[in-house]
Amino acid sequence: MKSNFKMLIIASFCMISLTAEARNVWRECGIGGMIFTKTGWAAITSNIIWDAGTSATSSNISSEDLCEGPTASVANFVHGSYAVIEEQTVIGGGDHLVAMLDILGCEKSSHDTIIKTVRGNFTNTISQPGYESQSKLDKAKNYHTNLMNSVNKNFSTQCHVI
Numbered sequence: 001m002k003s004n005f006k007m008l009i010i011a012s013f014c015m016i017s018l019t020a021e022a023r024n025v026w027r028e029c030g031i032g033g034m035i036f037t038k039t040g041w042a043a044i045t046s047n048i049i050w051d052a053g054t055s056a057t058s059s060n061i062s063s064e065d066l067c068e069g070p071t072a073s074v075a076n077f078v079h080g081s082y083a084v085i086e087e088q089t090v091i092g093g094g095d096h097l098v099a100m101l102d103i104l105g106c107e108k109s110s111h112d113t114i115i116k117t118v119r120g121n122f123t124n125t126i127s128q129p130g131y132e133s134q135s136k137l138d139k140a141k142n143y144h145t146n147l148m149n150s151v152n153k154n155f156s157t158q159c160h161v162i
Contacts, residue, residue, distance in 0.1 A: 070161050074103050079140040089122045104151060105160035114155050121146045
């Protein structure tokens with residue numbers, strides 16, 4: 001019974017999102033919006049399942065630019081190629097890491113330093129108990145958070161995230 005109720009709620013939000021012409025933060029923002037950039041119903045469903053839509057509404061309120069642009073593109077890229085990004089981060093370099101930093105508008109001369117910083121933080125992440133049992137979505141979300149925190153805190157002048 002509870003499962004049917006959840007499905008009804010999800011279906012209702014999907015129908016609303018398909019008919020609404022105004023901005024739908026559950027489709028464009030949050031975790032769902034970052035991962036499913038071109039599939040509105042999947043973004044809404046993901047946001048509902050992931051955290052009942054709180055990341056979508058909070059990202060819209062706190063920072064509308066998180067709903068689109070380079071930050072969302074990088075989140076989508078990380079999710080879509082997480083296994084390669086994970087491997088290249090452990091190694092300390094690779095084409096996917098360069099592409100990620102290019103999306104964020106980071107100067108080529110700062111790539112090595114940014115990768116080194118992200119790699120150090122990532123080493124701490126993968127050594128935590130339970131890392132291996134996390135879902136791909138959780139791992140990608142955590143990686144993206146680590147990357148954006150590093151860029152915003154340490155490399156804001158070298159990266160031109162719009």
